[in-house]
């Protein structure tokens with residue numbers, strides 16, 4: 001019998017679970033409060049790696065590295081189904097002023113992640129004041145790091161889900177559920193009710209808010225990130241740059257993203273001049289030409305923040321047929337394929353490739369919240 005799953009939330013987490021379940025023969029309906037992919041999944045940068053991968057807990061690395069390996073094939077399948085280009089680009093990432101570069105290189109070697117001390121070719125436009133030269137440069141070049149243009153990936157994923165027969169219902173805020181014993185039978189929106197065999201909650205930064213009849217994941221909270229966008233000539237920069245919490249992401253068409261802030265400011269998506277100035281000044285320290293340009297766009301998004309950046313991918317604590325895929329914090333685009341695979345395995349009772357223990361609901365409750373860099 002084909003099972004019908006309702007996925008609540010149409011960001012990259014919800015859409016990638018929908019895509020995984022459809023490929024396994026499930027029937028899927030995504031219920032999205034606004035427009036699919038318009039929240040954090042639109043606002044992010046699309047770097048497909050933790051920024052300094054050696055600084056994270058092993059559960060982050062395990063999920064990220066499995067996803068990073070899967071990404072080329074995963075994107076290719078989505079592009080083939082949708083006919084849309086997600087702009088996957090293995091452009092590499094250069095991290096500057098790395099605190100302990102030898103340890104970073106050793107971590108990369110132990111995790112089969114390509115890493116070098118040499119500079120990539122073609123960085124002539126960088127500021128001469130940057131600490132790039134000589135052995136003292138403390139830099140690590142990660143040539144295998146890729147990016148996607150995340151709004152385009154989400155558009156492709158959305159179209160692929162529909163191509164495989166998934167339904168996406170927008171402007172459809174879920175307000176609560178009805179249950180019989182240990183199972184949810186009905187999901188209620190403001191306008192109508194949906195029957196379901198199973199439910200996936202992928203509500204991003206809003207996962208910490210309860211729905212009527214369904215406990216919230218108390219450890220997830222919104223962490224605002226502001227970004228700037230500049231327009232340069234194509235080819236002005238062809239690798240991601242990172243230094244002291246700031247990064248520059250070049251797109252192939254010359255657009256350049258500068259990010260980002262980490263702000264514990266509730267559900268407020270406002271931008272402010274102080275952050276714009278800080279981001280702009282920091283970006284001009286990488287590329288002096290940016291000091292003469294004005295950003296063409298400035299926005300903020302709400303990351304689904306979680307303790308230690310470890311997401312919750314598990315059965316809901318209260319019901320047998322409700323599952324969660326949330327709390328990916330800074331790396332939800334990176335972690336999407338492996339998170340969806342893990343959740344789909346758990347839903348189908350299959351032994352997952354990754355150890356599911358660190359991503360359990362209870363494991364998240366035992367962690368303490370600190371806002372990392």
Ligand SMILES: Cc1cc2nc3c(=O)[nH]c(=O)nc-3n(C[C@H](O)[C@H](O)[C@H](O)COP(=O)(O)OP(=O)(O)OC[C@H]3O[C@@H](n4cnc5c(N)ncnc54)[C@H](O)[C@@H]3O)c2cc1C
Pocket residue numbers: 008009010011012013014031032033034035036037038039040041042043044045046047048049172173174175202203204205206224225226227259260261300301302303304325326327328329330331332333334335
């Ligand atoms: C500035 C910034 C930079 C980032 N850069 C990167 C990066 O370079 N690489 C990377 O991997 N990640 C990055 N991220 C993080 C990444 O964007 C997120 O981790 C990821 O998008 C989370 O996806 P999601 O689907 O869980 O959440 P979202 O995209 O926020 O989707 C959740 C969806 O649920 C919907 N929803 C909520 N409540 C309800 C309800 N009751 N009923 C129906 N729908 C509901 C929302 O409307 C929303 O569309 C960045 C994020 C930001 C903000």
